[in-house]
Amino acid sequence: MFGRKQLTSVYIVDDNSDAIEVLRRMLESQYSVKVIGTSTDADTAIEEIIQLAPDLIFTDVEMPTMTGIQLCQLLHQEVDPNTKVVFYTGHDKYMIDAIRQKAFDYLLKPPSPQDLAQTMTRFYEDKLASLPQAAGPAEQRQPRILVVNAMNEHIALRDADVAFFRFDADGKHWEAVCTNGSTYILRSRTNSDFILRYSSSFVQIHKRYIVNVSHIMMIQDNTCILGYPYEDNRELKVSKNYRRDLMDAFYTL
Structure with a gap:
Protein backbone atom coordinates (compact mmCIF):
# COMPACT_ATOMS: atom_id res chain seq x y z
CA MET A 1 0.00 0.00 0.00
CA PHE A 2 2.81 2.40 0.84
CA GLY A 3 5.22 0.94 -1.70
CA ARG A 4 8.15 0.72 0.70
CA LYS A 5 10.86 -1.76 -0.28
CA GLN A 6 12.00 -2.45 3.26
CA LEU A 7 9.49 -4.29 5.40
CA THR A 8 8.61 -2.81 8.78
CA SER A 9 9.20 -5.37 11.53
CA VAL A 10 6.34 -5.74 14.00
CA TYR A 11 5.92 -7.68 17.25
CA ILE A 12 2.46 -8.42 18.72
CA VAL A 13 1.74 -9.13 22.40
CA ASP A 14 -1.73 -10.37 23.37
CA ASP A 15 -2.96 -13.14 25.65
CA ASN A 16 -5.62 -13.88 23.00
CA SER A 17 -4.04 -15.83 20.14
CA ASP A 18 -7.06 -15.25 17.88
CA ALA A 19 -6.68 -11.49 18.29
CA ILE A 20 -3.01 -11.80 17.35
CA GLU A 21 -3.87 -13.56 14.11
CA VAL A 22 -6.52 -10.99 13.19
CA LEU A 23 -4.07 -8.14 13.65
CA ARG A 24 -1.30 -10.03 11.86
CA ARG A 25 -3.50 -10.53 8.78
CA MET A 26 -4.57 -6.89 8.75
CA LEU A 27 -0.99 -5.67 8.95
CA GLU A 28 0.67 -8.06 6.51
CA SER A 29 -2.08 -7.90 3.89
CA GLN A 30 -2.36 -4.11 3.76
CA TYR A 31 1.09 -2.76 4.64
CA SER A 32 4.78 -3.40 4.01
CA VAL A 33 4.97 -5.25 7.30
CA LYS A 34 6.54 -8.46 8.52
CA VAL A 35 5.34 -9.73 11.89
CA ILE A 36 8.63 -11.11 13.22
CA GLY A 37 7.26 -12.37 16.51
CA THR A 38 4.19 -12.80 18.69
CA SER A 39 3.56 -13.89 22.26
CA THR A 40 0.63 -14.50 24.56
CA ASP A 41 2.93 -14.00 27.56
CA ALA A 42 4.37 -10.56 28.39
CA ASP A 43 7.49 -11.90 30.13
CA THR A 44 8.42 -13.97 27.09
CA ALA A 45 7.62 -11.02 24.85
CA ILE A 46 10.13 -8.78 26.62
CA GLU A 47 12.98 -11.22 26.05
CA GLU A 48 12.10 -11.65 22.38
CA ILE A 49 11.57 -7.93 21.78
CA ILE A 50 15.01 -7.18 23.22
CA GLN A 51 16.54 -9.79 20.94
CA LEU A 52 14.57 -9.04 17.75
CA ALA A 53 14.42 -5.22 18.09
CA PRO A 54 11.20 -4.72 16.07
CA ASP A 55 10.37 -1.36 14.53
CA LEU A 56 6.88 -1.32 16.04
CA ILE A 57 5.17 -3.17 18.90
CA PHE A 58 1.43 -3.75 19.29
CA THR A 59 0.36 -4.84 22.76
CA ASP A 60 -2.86 -5.58 24.58
CA VAL A 61 -3.25 -3.90 27.97
CA GLU A 62 -4.96 -6.45 30.21
CA MET A 63 -2.73 -9.54 30.42
CA PRO A 64 -2.16 -12.05 33.27
CA THR A 65 1.49 -11.60 34.28
CA MET A 66 2.13 -8.02 33.23
CA THR A 67 -0.04 -5.26 31.78
CA GLY A 68 0.77 -3.62 28.48
CA ILE A 69 1.33 -0.39 30.42
CA GLN A 70 4.00 -2.09 32.55
CA LEU A 71 5.57 -3.68 29.50
CA CYS A 72 5.81 -0.31 27.76
CA GLN A 73 7.30 1.30 30.86
CA LEU A 74 9.91 -1.44 31.15
CA LEU A 75 10.92 -1.20 27.50
CA HIS A 76 11.23 2.58 27.66
CA GLN A 77 13.20 2.59 30.91
CA GLU A 78 15.47 -0.42 30.49
CA VAL A 79 15.80 -1.01 26.76
CA ASP A 80 15.22 2.01 24.53
CA PRO A 81 13.25 5.17 25.36
CA ASN A 82 12.39 5.50 21.66
CA THR A 83 10.70 2.09 21.40
CA LYS A 84 7.42 2.61 19.52
CA VAL A 85 4.53 0.88 21.30
CA VAL A 86 0.91 0.86 20.14
CA PHE A 87 -1.70 -0.18 22.67
CA TYR A 88 -4.72 -1.95 21.27
CA THR A 89 -7.40 -2.93 23.75
CA GLY A 90 -11.13 -3.28 24.21
CA HIS A 91 -11.21 -0.44 26.76
CA ASP A 92 -10.54 3.27 26.45
CA LYS A 93 -9.98 3.71 30.20
CA TYR A 94 -6.22 3.17 29.79
CA MET A 95 -5.71 6.03 27.36
CA ILE A 96 -4.36 8.45 29.99
CA ASP A 97 -1.89 5.83 31.23
CA ALA A 98 -0.81 5.20 27.65
CA ILE A 99 -0.15 8.89 27.13
CA ARG A 100 1.88 9.03 30.34
CA GLN A 101 4.01 6.14 29.13
CA LYS A 102 4.57 7.94 25.81
CA ALA A 103 2.84 5.28 23.76
CA PHE A 104 3.09 5.81 20.01
CA ASP A 105 -0.64 5.26 19.53
CA TYR A 106 -3.79 3.80 21.08
CA LEU A 107 -6.33 1.66 19.22
CA LEU A 108 -9.57 0.08 20.34
CA LYS A 109 -10.25 -3.60 19.62
CA PRO A 110 -10.99 -4.70 17.06
CA PRO A 111 -9.03 -1.99 15.22
CA SER A 112 -10.90 -0.62 12.24
CA PRO A 113 -9.05 -0.45 8.90
CA GLN A 114 -9.32 3.35 9.04
CA ASP A 115 -7.80 3.64 12.53
CA LEU A 116 -5.03 1.19 11.69
CA ALA A 117 -4.29 3.12 8.50
CA GLN A 118 -3.89 6.32 10.51
CA THR A 119 -1.48 4.60 12.90
CA MET A 120 0.65 3.13 10.12
CA THR A 121 0.66 6.35 8.11
CA ARG A 122 1.83 8.23 11.18
CA PHE A 123 4.51 5.62 11.79
CA TYR A 124 5.87 5.88 8.24
CA GLU A 125 5.81 9.67 8.35
CA ASP A 126 7.61 9.66 11.69
CA LYS A 127 10.22 7.22 10.41
CA LEU A 128 10.80 9.27 7.27
CA ALA A 129 11.19 12.47 9.26
CA SER A 130 13.83 10.87 11.47
CA LEU A 131 16.04 9.64 8.61
CA PRO A 132 18.35 12.71 8.47
CA GLN A 133 19.13 12.17 12.15
CA ALA A 134 19.74 8.45 11.75
CA ALA A 135 22.41 7.20 14.11
CA GLY A 136 25.78 6.03 12.88
CA PRO A 137 26.92 2.42 13.38
CA ALA A 138 28.43 3.13 16.79
CA GLU A 139 25.28 4.81 18.02
CA GLN A 140 22.74 2.26 16.82
CA ARG A 141 20.78 0.29 19.35
CA GLN A 142 22.89 -2.43 20.90
CA PRO A 143 21.65 -5.90 21.86
CA ARG A 144 20.38 -6.18 25.43
CA ILE A 145 20.11 -9.15 27.75
CA LEU A 146 17.16 -9.35 30.11
CA VAL A 147 18.05 -10.36 33.68
CA VAL A 148 16.26 -10.37 37.02
CA ASN A 149 17.84 -9.14 40.24
CA ALA A 150 17.20 -10.32 43.81
CA MET A 151 14.20 -7.97 44.06
CA ASN A 152 12.65 -9.63 41.00
CA GLU A 153 13.18 -6.43 39.01
CA HIS A 154 13.84 -6.60 35.27
CA ILE A 155 17.18 -5.19 34.13
CA ALA A 156 18.48 -5.02 30.56
CA LEU A 157 22.25 -5.32 30.13
CA ARG A 158 24.36 -4.43 27.12
CA ASP A 159 26.54 -7.27 25.88
CA ALA A 160 29.65 -5.24 26.76
CA ASP A 161 28.50 -5.15 30.41
CA VAL A 162 28.81 -8.93 30.73
CA ALA A 163 32.21 -10.58 31.29
CA PHE A 164 30.89 -14.13 31.28
CA PHE A 165 27.89 -16.35 32.03
CA ARG A 166 28.01 -19.14 34.59
CA PHE A 167 25.58 -22.04 34.92
CA ASP A 168 24.38 -22.76 38.45
CA ALA A 169 23.75 -26.51 38.49
CA ASP A 170 21.97 -26.40 41.86
CA GLY A 171 19.61 -23.61 40.86
CA LYS A 172 19.43 -24.86 37.27
CA HIS A 173 19.82 -21.37 35.82
CA TRP A 174 22.41 -19.22 34.09
CA GLU A 175 23.93 -16.17 35.77
CA ALA A 176 25.41 -13.10 34.09
CA VAL A 177 28.63 -11.99 35.76
CA CYS A 178 29.23 -8.34 34.91
CA THR A 179 32.42 -6.34 34.59
CA ASN A 180 31.44 -4.27 37.64
CA GLY A 181 31.33 -7.38 39.81
CA SER A 182 27.54 -7.70 39.90
CA THR A 183 25.89 -11.05 39.27
CA TYR A 184 22.37 -11.39 37.86
CA ILE A 185 20.18 -14.46 37.50
CA LEU A 186 18.70 -15.14 34.08
CA ARG A 187 15.25 -16.63 33.72
CA SER A 188 15.13 -20.39 34.26
CA ARG A 189 14.00 -21.03 30.69
CA THR A 190 17.02 -19.17 29.28
CA ASN A 191 19.41 -21.79 27.89
CA SER A 192 22.89 -21.55 26.37
CA ASP A 193 21.59 -21.37 22.79
CA PHE A 194 19.43 -18.40 23.71
CA ILE A 195 22.39 -16.57 25.28
CA LEU A 196 24.66 -17.25 22.30
CA ARG A 197 22.14 -15.70 19.92
CA TYR A 198 22.36 -12.35 21.70
CA SER A 199 25.84 -11.44 20.46
CA SER A 200 28.68 -12.85 18.38
CA SER A 201 30.96 -11.81 21.27
CA PHE A 202 29.51 -14.60 23.43
CA VAL A 203 31.24 -17.96 22.99
CA GLN A 204 30.66 -21.13 24.97
CA ILE A 205 33.91 -22.49 26.45
CA HIS A 206 32.55 -25.10 28.85
CA LYS A 207 29.17 -26.60 29.70
CA ARG A 208 29.17 -24.21 32.68
CA THR A 223 42.27 -21.81 30.52
CA CYS A 224 41.11 -18.43 29.30
CA ILE A 225 42.25 -15.46 31.35
CA LEU A 226 40.08 -12.37 31.59
CA GLY A 227 41.83 -9.03 31.72
CA TYR A 228 40.57 -5.59 32.69
CA PRO A 229 38.67 -4.86 34.89
CA TYR A 230 39.69 -8.04 36.73
CA GLU A 231 42.81 -7.15 38.70
CA ASP A 232 43.35 -10.78 39.66
CA ASN A 233 43.07 -11.90 36.02
CA ARG A 234 40.02 -14.13 36.46
CA GLU A 235 40.59 -17.62 35.01
CA LEU A 236 37.91 -19.82 33.43
CA LYS A 237 38.26 -23.45 32.43
CA VAL A 238 38.00 -24.27 28.72
CA SER A 239 36.57 -27.64 27.72
CA LYS A 240 38.25 -29.55 24.89
CA ASN A 241 34.95 -29.69 22.99
CA TYR A 242 34.69 -25.90 22.85
CA ARG A 243 38.36 -24.91 22.48
CA ARG A 244 38.40 -24.59 18.68
CA ASP A 245 35.34 -22.29 18.64
CA LEU A 246 36.96 -20.15 21.32
CA MET A 247 40.25 -19.86 19.43
CA ASP A 248 38.45 -18.96 16.19
CA ALA A 249 36.44 -16.24 17.92
CA PHE A 250 39.43 -14.88 19.84
CA TYR A 251 41.70 -14.54 16.82
CA THR A 252 39.05 -12.90 14.65
CA LEU A 253 38.58 -10.00 17.07
Missing part, protein backbone atom coordinates in the same frame (compact mmCIF):
# COMPACT_ATOMS: atom_id res chain seq x y z
CA TYR A 209 30.66 -21.11 31.04
CA ILE A 210 29.94 -18.71 28.20
CA VAL A 211 32.50 -15.94 27.91
CA ASN A 212 32.53 -12.51 26.29
CA VAL A 213 35.63 -12.80 24.09
CA SER A 214 36.08 -9.03 24.21
CA HIS A 215 37.22 -9.40 27.83
CA ILE A 216 39.74 -12.21 27.28
CA MET A 217 43.36 -11.19 27.83
CA MET A 218 44.91 -14.52 26.82
CA ILE A 219 44.25 -18.22 26.34
CA GLN A 220 46.71 -20.55 28.04
CA ASP A 221 46.36 -24.30 27.60
CA ASN A 222 42.82 -25.13 28.80
Whole structure:
Protein backbone atom coordinates (compact mmCIF):
# COMPACT_ATOMS: atom_id res chain seq x y z
CA MET A 1 0.00 0.00 0.00
CA PHE A 2 2.81 2.40 0.84
CA GLY A 3 5.22 0.94 -1.70
CA ARG A 4 8.15 0.72 0.70
CA LYS A 5 10.86 -1.76 -0.28
CA GLN A 6 12.00 -2.45 3.26
CA LEU A 7 9.49 -4.29 5.40
CA THR A 8 8.61 -2.81 8.78
CA SER A 9 9.20 -5.37 11.53
CA VAL A 10 6.34 -5.74 14.00
CA TYR A 11 5.92 -7.68 17.25
CA ILE A 12 2.46 -8.42 18.72
CA VAL A 13 1.74 -9.13 22.40
CA ASP A 14 -1.73 -10.37 23.37
CA ASP A 15 -2.96 -13.14 25.65
CA ASN A 16 -5.62 -13.88 23.00
CA SER A 17 -4.04 -15.83 20.14
CA ASP A 18 -7.06 -15.25 17.88
CA ALA A 19 -6.68 -11.49 18.29
CA ILE A 20 -3.01 -11.80 17.35
CA GLU A 21 -3.87 -13.56 14.11
CA VAL A 22 -6.52 -10.99 13.19
CA LEU A 23 -4.07 -8.14 13.65
CA ARG A 24 -1.30 -10.03 11.86
CA ARG A 25 -3.50 -10.53 8.78
CA MET A 26 -4.57 -6.89 8.75
CA LEU A 27 -0.99 -5.67 8.95
CA GLU A 28 0.67 -8.06 6.51
CA SER A 29 -2.08 -7.90 3.89
CA GLN A 30 -2.36 -4.11 3.76
CA TYR A 31 1.09 -2.76 4.64
CA SER A 32 4.78 -3.40 4.01
CA VAL A 33 4.97 -5.25 7.30
CA LYS A 34 6.54 -8.46 8.52
CA VAL A 35 5.34 -9.73 11.89
CA ILE A 36 8.63 -11.11 13.22
CA GLY A 37 7.26 -12.37 16.51
CA THR A 38 4.19 -12.80 18.69
CA SER A 39 3.56 -13.89 22.26
CA THR A 40 0.63 -14.50 24.56
CA ASP A 41 2.93 -14.00 27.56
CA ALA A 42 4.37 -10.56 28.39
CA ASP A 43 7.49 -11.90 30.13
CA THR A 44 8.42 -13.97 27.09
CA ALA A 45 7.62 -11.02 24.85
CA ILE A 46 10.13 -8.78 26.62
CA GLU A 47 12.98 -11.22 26.05
CA GLU A 48 12.10 -11.65 22.38
CA ILE A 49 11.57 -7.93 21.78
CA ILE A 50 15.01 -7.18 23.22
CA GLN A 51 16.54 -9.79 20.94
CA LEU A 52 14.57 -9.04 17.75
CA ALA A 53 14.42 -5.22 18.09
CA PRO A 54 11.20 -4.72 16.07
CA ASP A 55 10.37 -1.36 14.53
CA LEU A 56 6.88 -1.32 16.04
CA ILE A 57 5.17 -3.17 18.90
CA PHE A 58 1.43 -3.75 19.29
CA THR A 59 0.36 -4.84 22.76
CA ASP A 60 -2.86 -5.58 24.58
CA VAL A 61 -3.25 -3.90 27.97
CA GLU A 62 -4.96 -6.45 30.21
CA MET A 63 -2.73 -9.54 30.42
CA PRO A 64 -2.16 -12.05 33.27
CA THR A 65 1.49 -11.60 34.28
CA MET A 66 2.13 -8.02 33.23
CA THR A 67 -0.04 -5.26 31.78
CA GLY A 68 0.77 -3.62 28.48
CA ILE A 69 1.33 -0.39 30.42
CA GLN A 70 4.00 -2.09 32.55
CA LEU A 71 5.57 -3.68 29.50
CA CYS A 72 5.81 -0.31 27.76
CA GLN A 73 7.30 1.30 30.86
CA LEU A 74 9.91 -1.44 31.15
CA LEU A 75 10.92 -1.20 27.50
CA HIS A 76 11.23 2.58 27.66
CA GLN A 77 13.20 2.59 30.91
CA GLU A 78 15.47 -0.42 30.49
CA VAL A 79 15.80 -1.01 26.76
CA ASP A 80 15.22 2.01 24.53
CA PRO A 81 13.25 5.17 25.36
CA ASN A 82 12.39 5.50 21.66
CA THR A 83 10.70 2.09 21.40
CA LYS A 84 7.42 2.61 19.52
CA VAL A 85 4.53 0.88 21.30
CA VAL A 86 0.91 0.86 20.14
CA PHE A 87 -1.70 -0.18 22.67
CA TYR A 88 -4.72 -1.95 21.27
CA THR A 89 -7.40 -2.93 23.75
CA GLY A 90 -11.13 -3.28 24.21
CA HIS A 91 -11.21 -0.44 26.76
CA ASP A 92 -10.54 3.27 26.45
CA LYS A 93 -9.98 3.71 30.20
CA TYR A 94 -6.22 3.17 29.79
CA MET A 95 -5.71 6.03 27.36
CA ILE A 96 -4.36 8.45 29.99
CA ASP A 97 -1.89 5.83 31.23
CA ALA A 98 -0.81 5.20 27.65
CA ILE A 99 -0.15 8.89 27.13
CA ARG A 100 1.88 9.03 30.34
CA GLN A 101 4.01 6.14 29.13
CA LYS A 102 4.57 7.94 25.81
CA ALA A 103 2.84 5.28 23.76
CA PHE A 104 3.09 5.81 20.01
CA ASP A 105 -0.64 5.26 19.53
CA TYR A 106 -3.79 3.80 21.08
CA LEU A 107 -6.33 1.66 19.22
CA LEU A 108 -9.57 0.08 20.34
CA LYS A 109 -10.25 -3.60 19.62
CA PRO A 110 -10.99 -4.70 17.06
CA PRO A 111 -9.03 -1.99 15.22
CA SER A 112 -10.90 -0.62 12.24
CA PRO A 113 -9.05 -0.45 8.90
CA GLN A 114 -9.32 3.35 9.04
CA ASP A 115 -7.80 3.64 12.53
CA LEU A 116 -5.03 1.19 11.69
CA ALA A 117 -4.29 3.12 8.50
CA GLN A 118 -3.89 6.32 10.51
CA THR A 119 -1.48 4.60 12.90
CA MET A 120 0.65 3.13 10.12
CA THR A 121 0.66 6.35 8.11
CA ARG A 122 1.83 8.23 11.18
CA PHE A 123 4.51 5.62 11.79
CA TYR A 124 5.87 5.88 8.24
CA GLU A 125 5.81 9.67 8.35
CA ASP A 126 7.61 9.66 11.69
CA LYS A 127 10.22 7.22 10.41
CA LEU A 128 10.80 9.27 7.27
CA ALA A 129 11.19 12.47 9.26
CA SER A 130 13.83 10.87 11.47
CA LEU A 131 16.04 9.64 8.61
CA PRO A 132 18.35 12.71 8.47
CA GLN A 133 19.13 12.17 12.15
CA ALA A 134 19.74 8.45 11.75
CA ALA A 135 22.41 7.20 14.11
CA GLY A 136 25.78 6.03 12.88
CA PRO A 137 26.92 2.42 13.38
CA ALA A 138 28.43 3.13 16.79
CA GLU A 139 25.28 4.81 18.02
CA GLN A 140 22.74 2.26 16.82
CA ARG A 141 20.78 0.29 19.35
CA GLN A 142 22.89 -2.43 20.90
CA PRO A 143 21.65 -5.90 21.86
CA ARG A 144 20.38 -6.18 25.43
CA ILE A 145 20.11 -9.15 27.75
CA LEU A 146 17.16 -9.35 30.11
CA VAL A 147 18.05 -10.36 33.68
CA VAL A 148 16.26 -10.37 37.02
CA ASN A 149 17.84 -9.14 40.24
CA ALA A 150 17.20 -10.32 43.81
CA MET A 151 14.20 -7.97 44.06
CA ASN A 152 12.65 -9.63 41.00
CA GLU A 153 13.18 -6.43 39.01
CA HIS A 154 13.84 -6.60 35.27
CA ILE A 155 17.18 -5.19 34.13
CA ALA A 156 18.48 -5.02 30.56
CA LEU A 157 22.25 -5.32 30.13
CA ARG A 158 24.36 -4.43 27.12
CA ASP A 159 26.54 -7.27 25.88
CA ALA A 160 29.65 -5.24 26.76
CA ASP A 161 28.50 -5.15 30.41
CA VAL A 162 28.81 -8.93 30.73
CA ALA A 163 32.21 -10.58 31.29
CA PHE A 164 30.89 -14.13 31.28
CA PHE A 165 27.89 -16.35 32.03
CA ARG A 166 28.01 -19.14 34.59
CA PHE A 167 25.58 -22.04 34.92
CA ASP A 168 24.38 -22.76 38.45
CA ALA A 169 23.75 -26.51 38.49
CA ASP A 170 21.97 -26.40 41.86
CA GLY A 171 19.61 -23.61 40.86
CA LYS A 172 19.43 -24.86 37.27
CA HIS A 173 19.82 -21.37 35.82
CA TRP A 174 22.41 -19.22 34.09
CA GLU A 175 23.93 -16.17 35.77
CA ALA A 176 25.41 -13.10 34.09
CA VAL A 177 28.63 -11.99 35.76
CA CYS A 178 29.23 -8.34 34.91
CA THR A 179 32.42 -6.34 34.59
CA ASN A 180 31.44 -4.27 37.64
CA GLY A 181 31.33 -7.38 39.81
CA SER A 182 27.54 -7.70 39.90
CA THR A 183 25.89 -11.05 39.27
CA TYR A 184 22.37 -11.39 37.86
CA ILE A 185 20.18 -14.46 37.50
CA LEU A 186 18.70 -15.14 34.08
CA ARG A 187 15.25 -16.63 33.72
CA SER A 188 15.13 -20.39 34.26
CA ARG A 189 14.00 -21.03 30.69
CA THR A 190 17.02 -19.17 29.28
CA ASN A 191 19.41 -21.79 27.89
CA SER A 192 22.89 -21.55 26.37
CA ASP A 193 21.59 -21.37 22.79
CA PHE A 194 19.43 -18.40 23.71
CA ILE A 195 22.39 -16.57 25.28
CA LEU A 196 24.66 -17.25 22.30
CA ARG A 197 22.14 -15.70 19.92
CA TYR A 198 22.36 -12.35 21.70
CA SER A 199 25.84 -11.44 20.46
CA SER A 200 28.68 -12.85 18.38
CA SER A 201 30.96 -11.81 21.27
CA PHE A 202 29.51 -14.60 23.43
CA VAL A 203 31.24 -17.96 22.99
CA GLN A 204 30.66 -21.13 24.97
CA ILE A 205 33.91 -22.49 26.45
CA HIS A 206 32.55 -25.10 28.85
CA LYS A 207 29.17 -26.60 29.70
CA ARG A 208 29.17 -24.21 32.68
CA TYR A 209 30.66 -21.11 31.04
CA ILE A 210 29.94 -18.71 28.20
CA VAL A 211 32.50 -15.94 27.91
CA ASN A 212 32.53 -12.51 26.29
CA VAL A 213 35.63 -12.80 24.09
CA SER A 214 36.08 -9.03 24.21
CA HIS A 215 37.22 -9.40 27.83
CA ILE A 216 39.74 -12.21 27.28
CA MET A 217 43.36 -11.19 27.83
CA MET A 218 44.91 -14.52 26.82
CA ILE A 219 44.25 -18.22 26.34
CA GLN A 220 46.71 -20.55 28.04
CA ASP A 221 46.36 -24.30 27.60
CA ASN A 222 42.82 -25.13 28.80
CA THR A 223 42.27 -21.81 30.52
CA CYS A 224 41.11 -18.43 29.30
CA ILE A 225 42.25 -15.46 31.35
CA LEU A 226 40.08 -12.37 31.59
CA GLY A 227 41.83 -9.03 31.72
CA TYR A 228 40.57 -5.59 32.69
CA PRO A 229 38.67 -4.86 34.89
CA TYR A 230 39.69 -8.04 36.73
CA GLU A 231 42.81 -7.15 38.70
CA ASP A 232 43.35 -10.78 39.66
CA ASN A 233 43.07 -11.90 36.02
CA ARG A 234 40.02 -14.13 36.46
CA GLU A 235 40.59 -17.62 35.01
CA LEU A 236 37.91 -19.82 33.43
CA LYS A 237 38.26 -23.45 32.43
CA VAL A 238 38.00 -24.27 28.72
CA SER A 239 36.57 -27.64 27.72
CA LYS A 240 38.25 -29.55 24.89
CA ASN A 241 34.95 -29.69 22.99
CA TYR A 242 34.69 -25.90 22.85
CA ARG A 243 38.36 -24.91 22.48
CA ARG A 244 38.40 -24.59 18.68
CA ASP A 245 35.34 -22.29 18.64
CA LEU A 246 36.96 -20.15 21.32
CA MET A 247 40.25 -19.86 19.43
CA ASP A 248 38.45 -18.96 16.19
CA ALA A 249 36.44 -16.24 17.92
CA PHE A 250 39.43 -14.88 19.84
CA TYR A 251 41.70 -14.54 16.82
CA THR A 252 39.05 -12.90 14.65
CA LEU A 253 38.58 -10.00 17.07
